[in-house]
Amino acid sequence: MIVQKRPMALIDLANPSRFLALVGRALPWLALATAIAFAIGIVLVLMAPDDYQQGATVKIMFVHVPAAWLASLIWVVMSIAALGTLVWRHPLADVAAKTAASIGAAFTFLCLFAGSMWGRPMWGTYWVWDARLTSVLVMFLMYLGLIALWQTVEDPTRAGRAAAILTLVGAINLPIIKFSVDWWNTLHQGTSVFRLDGPSIHPTILAPLLVMALAFTLLFVTLHLAAMRNEILRRRVRTLRLLQAHGA
Amino acid sequence: MALPAHAAFIIAAYGATIVVVIALIIWVIGDYREQKRVLAELDARGIGRKTG
Numbered sequence: 479m480i481v482q483k484r485p486m487a488l489i490d491l492a493n494p495s496r497f498l499a500l501v502g503r504a505l506p507w508l509a510l511a512t513a514i515a516f517a518i519g520i521v522l523v524l525m526a527p528d529d530y531q532q533g534a535t536v537k538i539m540f541v542h543v544p545a546a547w548l549a550s551l552i553w554v555v556m557s558i559a560a561l562g563t564l565v566w567r568h569p570l571a572d573v574a575a576k577t578a579a580s581i582g583a584a585f586t587f588l589c590l591f592a593g594s595m596w597g598r599p600m601w602g603t604y605w606v607w608d609a610r611l612t613s614v615l616v617m618f619l620m621y622l623g624l625i626a627l628w629q630t631v632e633d634p635t636r637a638g639r640a641a642a643i644l645t646l647v648g649a650i651n652l653p654i655i656k657f658s659v660d661w662w663n664t665l666h667q668g669t670s671v672f673r674l675d676g677p678s679i680h681p682t683i684l685a686p687l688l689v690m691a692l693a694f695t696l697l698f699v700t701l702h703l704a705a706m707r708n709e710i711l712r713r714r715v716r717t718l719r720l721l722q723a724h725g726a
Numbered sequence: 727m728a729l730p731a732h733a734a735f736i737i738a739a740y741g742a743t744i745v746v747v748i749a750l751i752i753w754v755i756g757d758y759r760e761q762k763r764v765l766a767e768l769d770a771r772g773i774g775r776k777t778g
Contacts, residue, residue, distance in 0.1 A: 534730030538739045545743075581750065588746050592739040599732040697747065704754040711761035715768065722773045 494710045497570060501707045508700040515693035522686035529683070535599050540686055542592035544694035545585045549617060550652055552582035552698065556624075557649045560642035570706070572638030573713075575645060576628050577705035581698060583621035590618060601665055609658035610666035613651055620648045634713060 519540070529536035556578045562571025593611070594604040605611065624641055631637035659668045670678045679687065730736070 528730070533732065534736060535732050537736055541739055541743045580753075584746050584750055588743055591742050595735040595739040595742075599735050701750055701754055704758065708754060708757040708761055711758070711765060715761060715764050718765075718768050718773050722768075 494569065498707055498710060501703045505700065505704060505707075508696060508703065512693060512696040512700050515689060515696050519686060519689040519693045522689055526683055526686045532600060535596055536683065538592055538596040539683075540690045542589060542596055543687060544691040545589035545592060546614070547691055548694055548698055549582060549586040549589050549614065550655060551695070552578050552585065553617065553645070553649060553652060555702075556582065556645045560645040563638050563642040564646075570710075572634060572642070573706050573709045574702070575638065575641060576634075577709050578702055579621055579624040579628065579641075581701050581705065583618065583625060585694075585698070586614065586618040586621055590614060597665075606665050608664040608666060609662040610655065610664050613655045613658050617648070617651055617655065620644070620651070624648075634716075 523537060523540045526537065526540075528534050556575045559571045559575035559578065562568040563575065590611075593614075597606070598604045624644060627641050627644060628637050631640060658664060659666055
């Protein structure tokens with residue numbers, strides 16, 4: 479009998495065992511790619527010139543901006559996962575959403591902390607209640623709310639549905655964060671990379687910024703897949719304990 | 727070599743980044759080891775099941 483091999487489809491990943499096998503193969507390569515991207519990024523950061531106005535503090539941008547991008551990107555990932563939970567009922571969707579929340583909270587904290595370390599010497603204050611900073615703080619609090627929700631509801635399926643609804647409600651905040659600097663007068667600077675007329679940053683500073691953004695994104699993908707693997711194992715442990723309890 | 731102006735703020739930002747990244751890495755590795763340990767323990771007690 480001839481068995482014809484077909485390419486792996488997205489639906490195949492719905493099988494947790496198949497997903498675990500794929501993650502096991504991908505993780506070492508992703509970790510290596512992340513380390514290489516960070517090594518190149520750090521060299522470029524060290525070689526980057528000081529800004530003519532901000533001096534050496536511009537180097538804070540190389541961690542603040544990638545963390546800020548990831549904070550929003552991770553919420554987008556969670557929103558897609560939320561649709562996967564509510565619409566397609568994909569078995570791995572709420573696993574992806576749950577594990578992304580903790581990583582998203584960490585990067586949002588980093589964005590806020592590095593931002594305030596940049597704000598003090600440049601603006602004269604660690605914090606100001608302007609639209610950009612406040613909307614990012616709201617996102618951080620919503621990340622914490624999601625983590626609390628996951629911890630509170632014991633049944634992962636019920637927790638997944640509730641978290642999916644909260645995630646989609648929270649997605650309203652994403653355009654507010656993005657356009658806050660255009661819609662309101664804020665102390666925070668406007669968009670300087672993704673502009674219709676091209677980036678307003680000099681290439682010597684833009685290059686390390688983009689490499690660091692790539693490194694942070696690879697780090698997120700690596701951590702997220704590893705955390706998803708842990709969550710699948712945790713659910714296996716939970717199922718086995720339930721079986722044990724019912725059998726006793 | 728003299729430190730740049732506002733060096734403390736730059737060091738604090740990068741220091742926090744290193745701490746957060748290392749904490750995340752320790753969290754995923756530690757959690758993986760813990761889940762594998764518990765699964766092996768359950769398996770040793772005969773409470774395992776066949777999974778792909």
